[in-house]
Amino acid sequence: MRQRTPSQTVPDREKDRARHALSVAGPSMSITAANTLGTAPPPPVFRAVTSSTRPLYQLLRAIGFTNKVHVEITKEGIRFMAEHARVMQGVASLNKALFSTYALNLPAPSDEHDEDDEEAGEPPPPSFQISLPALMETLQLFGTADAAARQAKAETDPYRSNLRNYRPDAFMHQNLGVAGTCCLSYQDEGAPFSVAMDEAGVSTTCSIATYLPEAPDEIPFDRDDLSFKVIMQSRWLLDALAELAPNSPTRLTVTASRREPYLRLAGSGPLGSSAVDFSRGRDLLETFSVRERWAQSFKFDIVRSASEAMRISSKVSLRGDGQGVLSLQFMVEVEGGGMQWLDFRFVPYLTRDEDEGDDDGEEGDDDDGEEDDGDQEEGRGR
Numbered sequence: 001m002r003q004r005t006p007s008q009t010v011p012d013r014e015k016d017r018a019r020h021a022l023s024v025a026g027p028s029m030s031i032t033a034a035n036t037l038g039t040a041p042p043p044p045v046f047r048a049v050t051s052s053t054r055p056l057y058q059l060l061r062a063i064g065f066t067n068k069v070h071v072e073i074t075k076e077g078i079r080f081m082a083e084h085a086r087v088m089q090g091v092a093s094l095n096k097a098l099f100s101t102y103a104l105n106l107p108a109p110s111d112e113h114d115e116d117d118e119e120a121g122e123p124p125p126p127s128f129q130i131s132l133p134a135l136m137e138t139l140q141l142f143g144t145a146d147a148a149a150r151q152a153k154a155e156t157d158p159y160r161s162n163l164r165n166y167r168p169d170a171f172m173h174q175n176l177g178v179a180g181t182c183c184l185s186y187q188d189e190g191a192p193f194s195v196a197m198d199e200a201g202v203s204t205t206c207s208i209a210t211y212l213p214e215a216p217d218e219i220p221f222d223r224d225d226l227s228f229k230v231i232m233q234s235r236w237l238l239d240a241l242a243e244l245a246p247n248s249p250t251r252l253t254v255t256a257s258r259r260e261p262y263l264r265l266a267g268s269g270p271l272g273s274s275a276v277d278f279s280r281g282r283d284l285l286e287t288f289s290v291r292e293r294w295a296q297s298f299k300f301d302i303v304r305s306a307s308e309a310m311r312i313s314s315k316v317s318l319r320g321d322g323q324g325v326l327s328l329q330f331m332v333e334v335e336g337g338g339m340q341w342l343d344f345r346f347v348p349y350l351t352r353d354e355d356e357g358d359d360d361g362e363e364g365d366d367d368d369g370e371e372d373d374g375d376q377e378e379g380r381g382r
Contacts, residue, residue: 045126046073046186049101053142053182055334056094060136062309062330062342063090070213071193072127073186075104081218082132087347088302089219090309098337126186129211130193138206142182142197186210219345225322227294228256230263231287231315232278234330238310240265240276241303247271251349252303254318254326255295262288263318267300286315296324296348306330309342324348 050056063069063082072079077095096102106123180199187194192207244252249267256263263285266275280288306328310316313330320326330342 042188043103043105044185044187045105045107045189046184047101047103048078048096048099048184050099050182050184051180053139055098055337055340057136057139058312059092059094059332059340059342060132060139062306062312063092064132064136064308065090065305067132068129068211069132070127071130072125073104074125077102080132083219084302084305086219087299088305089345090306091343093341093343095338095340098334098340126189127213128186128189128193129213130208134208135193135195138195138208139182141204141206142180142199219325219347220323221319221325221327221345222321222323223319226289227292227320227322228290228318229287230256230278230285230289230318232285232318234310234313234316236278236284237316237318237328238307240278241307241310243276244274244300245304247274249273249300251297252300253295253297254320255293256290256318256320257293258290262290269300287317294320296320296326298326298346298348302346306344309344313342 060080063080065088066082066084068082070081072081075096077093077098080092080094081089082091083089104125106125180197183194183196183198185194185196191210193210194205194207196205197203244265244267247267247269248271249269251268253266253268254264255261255266261275261277262280263278264275267273278284303326309328309330309332313332315331317329317331318326319329324347326346326348328344328346330344332340332342334340
C-alpha cells in the first residue's frame with residue numbers, strides 16, 4: 001500500500017513566498033539604501049547646541065540699538081557686530097563655551113587652487129548679515145529666556161543697577177527641571193540661519209533670512225596709543241549716567257587727568273549742565289592710568305545705548321586713544337560659560353581746533369589757487 005505524502009499546508013506556503021520575496025527584494029533594498037546614503041546632504045557649515053538661550057538673549061540685547069547685525073562665525077565663537085551712523089559700534093562675542101556642542105566645518109580647499117591660495121591658509125570664516133530683532137524674537141520662544149524676556153517687555157528703569165536686575169527666578173525652566181535644547185545652524189553660503197528648539201516634547205524650527213555682508217569698516221582704535229585706561233565696576237558708570245540723565249543732556253564730555261578731577265563725566269544740554277567726578281581710590285577705580293590729559297565730547301544718547309551692557313556686566317574698562325575714540329569693554333560673567341565680552345566704540349565730536357585746522361587748510365588751498373590764477377593772468381597780459 002503506497003503511503004501518501006502529506007500536502008503542504010497553507011502557512012508553510014506563505015512562509016516560502018515570504019522567503020522568496022525577501023530573497024528578491026533584498027538586493028533592491030540594499031541598493032536603495034546605498035542610493036539614499038549617497039545622496040545624503042552634507043553637514044552644515046556651522047552647528048551649535050545649547051540648553052539655555054538666556055545668556056545669548058542678554059548679550060544680543062546689549063547691542064540691540066540697530067536692526068541688522070554682521071555675523072562672523074569662527075572656531076572660537078560667534079561674533080555679532082552692530083553699528084550706528086558710523087559713530088557707534090557694538091560687538092558681542094559669544095564664546096563657544098556657551099554651547100554644549102560647537103562644530104564649524106569649513107570647506108576644504110580644492111586641488112585646483114594655485115600656490116598663492118595654498119599659502120593663504122584656511123578659507124575665510126562664514127559671514128553674513130541678519131535681522132537682530134527677528135533673532136531675538138526667536139530666542140524668546142524658548143522658555144529659558146524667562147525673566148529677561150519678561151523684563152524686556154516691561155517699562156523698566158533703563159538705569160537700574162545690575163545688582164537689581166536679572167536675578168535668578170525660582171520659576172525658570174532650568175530650575176524647574178524642564179528639559180530643552182536650542183540648536184543654531186547654518187547650512188551653507190546664502191542659506192538661512194536656522195534656530196531649532198525642542199522643549200518639553202514640542203519642536204519649533206525658525207529660518208531667518210541672511211543677507212550678503214557689507215563688510216563694514218570697524219571704528220579704528222589704536223591700542224598702542226592709549227591716553228588713559230580706567231577699570232571699575234560697571235554699576236558705577238551706570239549710576240553716573242543716571243545722575244546726569246534728569247537734565248536731558250545732549251552732550252557727554254569725558255575727561256581723564258592725573259590731577260583732580262581724575263575722571264569726570266559731564267553732561268550739558270538746553271536745561272543746564274551737571275558733572276560726576278570719580279576719586280582715585282582703589283575702592284572705586286581698580287585701575288587708573290593716564291599718560292596725558294584726555295577730554296572728548298560725545299552724543300549722550302549713543303553712550304546711553306550701552307546702558308544694557310553696563311547693567312548685565314560686572315566690570316568695565318574705559319580707554320581713550322590719541323585720536324579721541326572712546327572704548328568701553330564690558331566683562332559679563334555667565335554661569336557655566338566663563339567670561340563673555342561686549343566691546344563698544346564711540347567717535348567724538350570734532351573740536352574747534354580741528355575745525356579751524358580744516359578751514360585754514362581750505363583757505364590755504366584757495367589762496368594758492370588765486371595766486372596761480374594771478375600768475376596766469378599776468379602771463380596772458382604779457
